[in-house]
Amino acid sequence: MTAGDRRVVFWDFDGTLAVREGMWTAAVVDALRTVDAGATVDPELVRPHLRSGFPWHESDVVASPPLTADAWAARLAPVxxxxxxxxxxxxxxxxxxxxxxxxxxxxxxxxxxxxxxMDALLQTSDAGYDNVILSNHGPGLPTLVDDLGLSPLISLTITSAAVGIEKPNRLLFAHALRVSDAGDDTWMVGDNPIADVEGAERAGIRALLADAIYPDSRGLTVLQAAHHIVTTPL
Known part of the structure; x- marks a missing residue:
């Protein structure tokens, strides 16, 4: 499957390792209030307008070369x-x-x-795996990983904005395998059955759905996923 020799676990970020209250909808409302403290909008009416326009809504499109951080932000401003x-x-x-x-x-x-x-990352790290974050995200993800205190257990953070490719595009998984020097003992863990699980499996990577934070969960907790990884032979 791969030319590398590292044992790697790719982890999605939002909804897998960390969550932001209200996600992008809340960020839009919060940004509005920094401009006009008295502004009132219903987040539930804002949310539908954010279901398109982000790079990951067009995962078949490759930005080559990848956009700069400023250009990435400018692309989203009209949304x-x-x-x-x-x-x-x-x-x-x-x-x-x-x-x-x-x-x-x-x-x-x-x-x-x-x-x-944190315990899941520690468990896979102690078992000899490199923990690599692989996420459809903006340029600010590496700094956020640092700020949340995850960096000591993370070997590499790959944000799609820096690559110009979005999951489930197979090219992003190929890039991740290459830059992490991943070998055959490689996994993907994420909360999205299409972007994370199906995308990884199409790239020849074993994958686990870890969506236990949601009320309608059909998958594992991150700890259960880590335990499965470290106890499953190649």
């Missing part, structure tokens, strides 16, 4: 403006808020590490 304008927010206010959304999204306070995630 945020559209979501706010649909709620009656004036154009100038929506535009001013749109450039603050990424700062709000990556602000540390709304984030928390998923219960059991």
């Amino acid at each position: 945020f403006v559209r979501a706010l304008r649909a709620q009656g927010v004036p154009e100038d206010v929506a535009s001013a808020a749109s450039v603050r959304v990424l700062d709000e999204y990556y602000r540390i306070e709304p984030w928390r590490v998923v219960d059991g995630a």
